Amino acid sequence: MTDYGHDLLFGAFITPAAQQARQVVDLAVTADRAGLDLVSFQDHPYQASYLDTSTLLAFAAARTERVHLNANVTSLPLRPPAVLARAAASLDILSGGRFELGIGAGAFWDGIAAMGGRRLSAAQGVTALREGIEIIREIWDTTAPGEVSYDGQYYSVKGARRGPRPAHDIPIWVGAYKPKMLALTGAVADGWLPSIEYLPRGADSLPELNARIDGAAHDAGRDPAAVRRLMNFMKVQLSSAPRGLLNGPPAAWVDQIVDLALRDGISAFIIGGDDPSITERFGAEIAPAVREVVERERKAGAAARPPRA
Amino acid sequence: MIMEIGIVLDASRLARAPLETVELARLAEERGLDLVVVADAATGTSAGLDPWTAAVWLAGSTRRIAIGAPAGATTAPDPTDPQAQYPSVIAKALDSIDLLAQGRIISDPAGWVVAPRDAKPAELARLAEADLPVVVPVDSREDVERLAALAAEGDHRSGVRRRSAAVRAQRKPGIDYDGVPASLADAAVEPGDPQYRSLSSTYLRGGAPGLVLRPSTPAEVSDAIEFARRHRHLPLGIRSAGHGISGRSTNRGGLVIDVGAMNTISVVDPVRRLVRIGPGATWKQVAEALTPHGWALGSGDYGGVGVGGLATAAGIGLLSRNHGLTIDHLRSVDLVLADGRQVRASREHNPELFWAVRGAGANFGIATSFEFEVDEVGEVGWAQLVLLSTDIEQSLRRFAELASSAPRDTTVFLVTGQPRAGTSTIQLFAVVDNPDPDTVVARLTPFLELGALAGQQVVMTPYSGVMGNAADVGPNGHQGFGEPNSRSAFLPTLTPEFARDAAAMLRSGGVYFFELRAMGGAIADVAPGEASFSHRTPAFQLTAMGQNNQRLNAVWEPLRQHFDGLYLSFETDRSPERLLDAFPAPVLERLRTLKHRYDPDNLFRDNFAIDPRTTKEAQA
Numbered sequence: 001m002t003d004y005g006h007d008l009l010f011g012a013f014i015t016p017a018a019q020q021a022r023q024v025v026d027l028a029v030t031a032d033r034a035g036l037d038l039v040s041f042q043d044h045p046y047q048a049s050y051l052d053t054s055t056l057l058a059f060a061a062a063r064t065e066r067v068h069l070n071a072n073v074t075s076l077p078l079r080p081p082a083v084l085a086r087a088a089a090s091l092d093i094l095s096g097g098r099f100e101l102g103i104g105a106g107a108f109w110d111g112i113a114a115m116g117g118r119r120l121s122a123a124q125g126v127t128a129l130r131e132g133i134e135i136i137r138e139i140w141d142t143t144a145p146g147e148v149s150y151d152g153q154y155y156s157v158k159g160a161r162r163g164p165r166p167a168h169d170i171p172i173w174v175g176a177y178k179p180k181m182l183a184l185t186g187a188v189a190d191g192w193l194p195s196i197e198y199l200p201r202g203a204d205s206l207p208e209l210n211a212r213i214d215g216a217a218h219d220a221g222r223d224p225a226a227v228r229r230l231m232n233f234m235k236v237q238l239s240s241a242p243r244g245l246l247n248g249p250p251a252a253w254v255d256q257i258v259d260l261a262l263r264d265g266i267s268a269f270i271i272g273g274d275d276p277s278i279t280e281r282f283g284a285e286i287a288p289a290v291r292e293v294v295e296r297e298r299k300a301g302a303a304a305r306p307p308r309a
Numbered sequence: 310m311i312m313e314i315g316i317v318l319d320a321s322r323l324a325r326a327p328l329e330t331v332e333l334a335r336l337a338e339e340r341g342l343d344l345v346v347v348a349d350a351a352t353g354t355s356a357g358l359d360p361w362t363a364a365v366w367l368a369g370s371t372r373r374i375a376i377g378a379p380a381g382a383t384t385a386p387d388p389t390d391p392q393a394q395y396p397s398v399i400a401k402a403l404d405s406i407d408l409l410a411q412g413r414i415i416s417d418p419a420g421w422v423v424a425p426r427d428a429k430p431a432e433l434a435r436l437a438e439a440d441l442p443v444v445v446p447v448d449s450r451e452d453v454e455r456l457a458a459l460a461a462e463g464d465h466r467s468g469v470r471r472r473s474a475a476v477r478a479q480r481k482p483g484i485d486y487d488g489v490p491a492s493l494a495d496a497a498v499e500p501g502d503p504q505y506r507s508l509s510s511t512y513l514r515g516g517a518p519g520l521v522l523r524p525s526t527p528a529e530v531s532d533a534i535e536f537a538r539r540h541r542h543l544p545l546g547i548r549s550a551g552h553g554i555s556g557r558s559t560n561r562g563g564l565v566i567d568v569g570a571m572n573t574i575s576v577v578d579p580v581r582r583l584v585r586i587g588p589g590a591t592w593k594q595v596a597e598a599l600t601p602h603g604w605a606l607g608s609g610d611y612g613g614v615g616v617g618g619l620a621t622a623a624g625i626g627l628l629s630r631n632h633g634l635t636i637d638h639l640r641s642v643d644l645v646l647a648d649g650r651q652v653r654a655s656r657e658h659n660p661e662l663f664w665a666v667r668g669a670g671a672n673f674g675i676a677t678s679f680e681f682e683v684d685e686v687g688e689v690g691w692a693q694l695v696l697l698s699t700d701i702e703q704s705l706r707r708f709a710e711l712a713s714s715a716p717r718d719t720t721v722f723l724v725t726g727q728p729r730a731g732t733s734t735i736q737l738f739a740v741v742d743n744p745d746p747d748t749v750v751a752r753l754t755p756f757l758e759l760g761a762l763a764g765q766q767v768v769m770t771p772y773s774g775v776m777g778n779a780a781d782v783g784p785n786g787h788q789g790f791g792e793p794n795s796r797s798a799f800l801p802t803l804t805p806e807f808a809r810d811a812a813a814m815l816r817s818g819g820v821y822f823f824e825l826r827a828m829g830g831a832i833a834d835v836a837p838g839e840a841s842f843s844h845r846t847p848a849f850q851l852t853a854m855g856q857n858n859q860r861l862n863a864v865w866e867p868l869r870q871h872f873d874g875l876y877l878s879f880e881t882d883r884s885p886e887r888l889l890d891a892f893p894a895p896v897l898e899r900l901r902t903l904k905h906r907y908d909p910d911n912l913f914r915d916n917f918a919i920d921p922r923t924t925k926e927a928q929a
């Protein structure tokens with residue numbers, strides 16, 4: 001079994017549409033009231049029809065009370081790591097520890113270049129991300145002596161001030177699909193945050209991809225359970241008959257999610273679709289039912305589900 | 310005097326005591342203070358809170374009060390420096406907070422004055438003379454209460470609506486904002502106002518005007534014109550429903566007079582079918598209002614277009630072959646002239662002006678009401694056909710023969726773009742003004758030979774069903790961006806050589822939108838001298854739009870030999886030669902004489918401006 005034993009999280013993936021700024025914030029408030037654990041927004045600064053994700057996260061965090069927030073995922077090439085670290089820590093402090101850091105190496109290089117960013121190859125992007133994560137953790141670490149100095153291949157800085165220090169240990173969740181990114185995730189990240197639609201074979205890819213992360217974690221001397229496995233589901237639908245993954249009646253959703261949790265170790269389920277009524281039912285109906293079954297089965301322990309064929 | 314007072318919160322205090330410090334901002338809002346500024350005075354080894362994140366948080370934690378935060382330093386982007394922000398991303402952040410917090414953020418530190426912590430009332434009053442909010446660093450609730458008491462004491466605000474410091478910080482130079490006439494002040498919209506974004510752009514054009522005046526009566530239009538005369542140094546756009554292409558009904562940093570609110574439609578004389586229509590009505594609304602009477606007034610091919618812009622230019626539409634141009638139905642029009650006078654133009658009153666308005670109306674005044682004689686029109690056949698052609702040259706030739714030889718009751722417009730893999734997608738928009746479905750089918754059938762039928766929708770409907778094709782403009786207003794690039798021409802006839810050259814232009818990829826509007830029929834029944842729009846005999850009006858203006862010009866140029874004049878509404882080129890294409894020399898000369906009489910300072914110049922000072926010689 002591949003259950004890593006994390007608490008389950010349920011979240012909403014909300015489109016940051018600039019033309020609907022008010023509805024976007026309202027949807028975050030709906031998710032908060034529905035008892036969801038996460039609200040996340042994609043980060044594509046070159047996409048003219050989207051709001052700036054960092055700004056939206058801070059604004060939505062101020063308008064919500066309990067829900068945690070994260071970028072899904074931050075485009076590192078346009079978010080200089082020290083700036084990102086300070087913004088993240090600041091928001092974590094203001095929100096009382098409700099900020100998490102989703103991050104990726106960047107995609108859509110034409111858009112990044114058009115904004116003045118640096119064009120990197122996929123391999124270069126992975127190294128830059130590794131460096132970026134190191135810098136972020138350095139900035140957050142206010143107990144270490146002296147200022148931050150870093151001399152990397154893609155980033156270098158001499159004497160940057162440390163801090164502010166986040167209110168809680170902000171986990172770093174990496175959006176990863178390819179082997180090098182999965183290796184990086186296993187080696188240094190606190191979580192893996194892909195979208196099911198982008199996995200080569202959907203849920204069937206999970207054993208292989210999980211194994212890559214686990215292997216990289218082992219190699220780095222880490223417990224694979226140190227890496228939470230999160231998942232976005234962009235296309236979801238509540239309908240009367242089961243039609244597919246998260247497309248069917250609530251009971252079918254519950255079965256599918258429980259299966260992903262116990263069989264594939266997925267512990268965070270983040271749904272797109274921007275539909276307030278689905279958001280509400282996800283929080284009020286589906287999440288508690290999943291939690292109940294998973295808790296029961298975890299207690300039963302031995303009855304672990306066999307891995308996917 | 311009005312004194313605006315705010316507080317300064319320090320980023321390091323925010324880091325030390327976040328909740329308590331945010332509470333100070335909330336208290337300031339509750340007590341009616343005007344501004345909270347986040348200052349980054351953090352010293353020591355550990356950084357304070359990121360001021361931008363803190364400012365956004367404060368904006369989210371409050372509802373009314375303005376928030377001041379210097380947006381990140383605009384250093385040159387350096388991808389290797391983990392502390393250097395990208396100016397493009399900062400600009401986007403500013404734009405986003407403007408949307409989220411509806412104009413409550415002031416990002417320029419020049420938008421406030423910082424007073425010392427222990428400033429006495431007299432000193433605050435002296436600092437306030439700069440007409441900027443004065444902000445004072447605070448540490449406790451008592452500090453905020455003390456300032457609030459001071460502000461309440463000095464508060465002698467009159468009934469005049471005064472905008473917040475955040476809004477005023479976004480004002481553009483060269484505009485006498487405080488001098489907006491009282492009749493217009495309430496409805497006027499400036500950058501930073503909540504409605505500004507819904508009014509800054511038009512259907513096809515992005516803009517950022519410095520002030521939008523929204524008169525709702527002729528007297529208010531007169532006041533608006535008077536204000537505009539005092540701002541002759543700025544661009545001036547006249548707007549009805551914002552579908553201008555040639556007409557720059559938005560601009561950057563200038564004024565817009567928007568008569569969209571003047572949109573009533575009423576029947577004046579049911580026997581003569583006289584209808585009075587405000588310029589702000591759209592043709593969709595006009596068609597809907599006339600349908601219950603069994604009437605219609607031809608317009609163009611799109612219901613979103615406004616009466617003000619179209620009825621002052623021509624109105625080449627889907628009823629034109631049977632019922633003539635829109636201007637042919639105009640019986641009188643009320644205008645406000647450049648000197649603020651309200652006049653009526655008709656055959657009896659100011660006939661010269663009446664002639665000029667029907668074709669070059671945008672040069673002469675702001676139309677505030679139109680009186681049209683409309684026609685009885687029953688159900689019409691309304692067809693939208695999609696045809697795929699592998700030989701666009703041949704299809705254009707055949708279309709020309711069919712559209713021109715069709716009976717008057719049939720008006721067909723053709724739209725196409727760049728062929729993909731050798732195949733052109735042709736859209737036909739056709740109205741057959743005949744209540745008999747069999748006749749409709751018979752009229753349309755020949756057009757099916759233009760290509761392989763890939764989609765069709767044919768209905769019997771009142772004309773309102775045709776104009777209903779336009780989506781309603783929502784509360785966000787128009788969302789155009791950038792500048793449209795459009796070329797316009799009249800074709801006396803559509804020759805095989807034109808078809809050849811047009812096909813080459815389409816293949817070049819320099820044109821993404823190409824439309825032929827069939828003319829003829831009733832359009833040509835009217836004498837060319839009747840109105841300043843004098844192109845009565847062309848077979849087609851042609852529009853071509855491109856992404857890139859230079860490229861568009863390059864592919865358009867070889868077609869010029871086939872043209873005779875142009876319809877100004879679809880031409881975005883502002884070079885003076887185009888005036889002579891829109892108006893043949895004698896017409897232009899007459900217009901110039903009238904322009905000299907009615908608008909000697911060329912106040913109305915956003916749409917094929919005829920400069921009254923230019924002599925005929927300079928034109929030739």
Ligand SMILES: Cc1cc2nc3c(=O)[nH]c(=O)nc-3n(C[C@H](O)[C@H](O)[C@H](O)COP(=O)(O)OP(=O)(O)OC[C@H]3O[C@@H](n4cnc5c(N)ncnc54)[C@H](O)[C@@H]3O)c2cc1C
Pocket residue numbers: 511512513546547548549550551552553554555556557558568588608609610611613614615616617618619621622623624625626670671674675676677878879915916
């Ligand atoms: C999608 C689309 C389809 C179209 N189809 C057709 C068509 O089939 N046939 C056709 O003839 N035209 C057509 N047009 C062109 C249209 O008629 C012109 O663009 C017209 O100016 C739009 O009018 P408006 O009031 O909506 O525009 P606005 O943008 O409000 O105004 C455009 C210009 O008109 C002038 N103007 C506006 N209001 C007044 C007023 N009250 N008094 C004096 N001048 C004023 C100003 O110069 C202004 O800049 C079309 C345009 C579009 C965008």
